[in-house]
Amino acid sequence: MISAETPVVVDDVTKSFRSTVAVDRLSLAAGRGVLGLLGPNGAGKTTLLRMLATVLSPDSGALRLFGLDPSDRRDRLAIRRRLGYLPQHANLYSGFSGFDLVDYVAVLKEWNDRSTRHDEVRRVLELVDMTADMHRRIRSMSGGMQRRVAIAASLLGNPDLLVLDEPSAGLDPEQRLRLRSVLSASGRHGCVIVSTHLTDEVAAMCNRVIVLDHGVVRFDDEPQRLASVAAGRVWIDDEPTPGAVHSWFTGDGSVRSVGTPPGGAQLVDPTIDDGYLLLTHDAKVMS
């Protein structure tokens, strides 16, 4: 149900870069919870997220965040005060320590009281397990640590709308689990929109998933339903099946295939991965 305060309302939005249409007449609304964005490279995920983060304007269509218009200067400021954004590749100042960098971002986000601000900086660094390394310089950190610092900066102030572009890229499994827990908690009080290539991540923490391809929504429902897209179209065999959309050897030596099963094939329960592969393949065929 869309209300005036719905965090995200995208209505018939298009964004192009020269002749490439990155987002094509896209409409969606998002409220409280964690929304996962899946899609192949170039599907328009990053462009959509940049528009939601108010750093890019749509060419046409209407975008409302908390009922406000990001193209209006005053509205944009009001939106930004409730927004956290993690770009796909964050520009972290290499000479800063992790603490100083997040503290700097906190000032950019209008945290003026020094002691309160420092408490908040420590809190978000603790959330991403960076307390022990927060005084290391960014340039001396691993890629995963830098990513966690960037995530911490986006979490400042518990934003009502959190927009994250591939947050788990470069994180080890333990940190990924930790991130899931943090984002799930954020989704309980606000709207979290996460772009990812990891379907297991979507299944684990999202209550809704959108599959984007060529700037168009191909699927929009609960993650479990994405698996059902592939119902009756996944089978196992001893050899790859010619004509299958995708076939791959599994750990037990059998071959798992998705597509149109041959007669007598041994059908198995589909996963979200299977549904996603079929959706994006079907979209490719259609286009």
Added chain:
Amino acid sequence: MSASTLVLTGARPDRVGRHHVRQLAAIEARRYAFRASIWIGWAATVLMAATSHPDWPGGSYENVLPLSFGPMALCVYIAGARTGSRDMDSDLPPLAPEAPVDLDDRLAARLLGLAMPIALTFVTAIGIAVVARIEGGFWMGEFPRRTDTAQYSPLEIIQPPLMIALAGALGVVTGLVFRRPLLAIFTGAFVWFLLFPAYWVWNIPPLNVTTPAQIMPLRVPLPDVVSIRETPTGWHVNYPGEYNEHFERDLVHLPTVAFHNLYLVGLIMVVAAGAARAYRRQVRLAGIAVVIVGVVAQLAVSPHGWPPG
């Protein structure tokens, strides 16, 4: 809800408060204070001021203030360029592009943060002037029109901080424009070479009113004088020599110094106008007007006169 969250709730103004910019400026100033380049420049400046005493009348006077601040100017430029290019040194988006404090305010903070090297320069210039006073002063003119007690005036002490403000602002803005800090630094080093090591290129009338580092004393030719004893006793006068055909008067001309400072203020306004948000154009135009007034006024009051010679 934590106390920290409370800070961010309730009625909020519809623009970013100036105190956020000041707070950011304080962070920038602290970061300038921890930059090695600033202290290397400062050390080189102090060393040059302490050791560079050429053996010609007025040589020490012109070398100590303002020329010894050349290394400081270069290093502050480099620090400024690195700071200015912080959000521009790659193809990545700026840090926290969604934050309410936008890039204009960040630029303003980076410029305001230059208060640290400017203050350091001001204190150093005062220190140099005090040491000169304690040691007795500088040599100007030749016997019998010689003094060994020439002292800097407050107007001359102001020139190095203004030069440093200009160098730092140029660095920050160049860092923004070039997007690659190394390119900005090389360009700046070239300009610096023209303005400081090659200052003599500019230090002739009428160009000496436009070079940032304007040296005193002015050397005013006295073409009608045939004997040094013809000149007033209060003047500091040099004999004709290898570089001067006529007798020359060494003159610290304060009106020229004052209008040169005004000229520097105009240049700073032009360079830093980018931080003035909605008033950017007005500040830039006002800066250009101040620059023109500064140059014209120097030419009008300078004993070199106009046309030069």
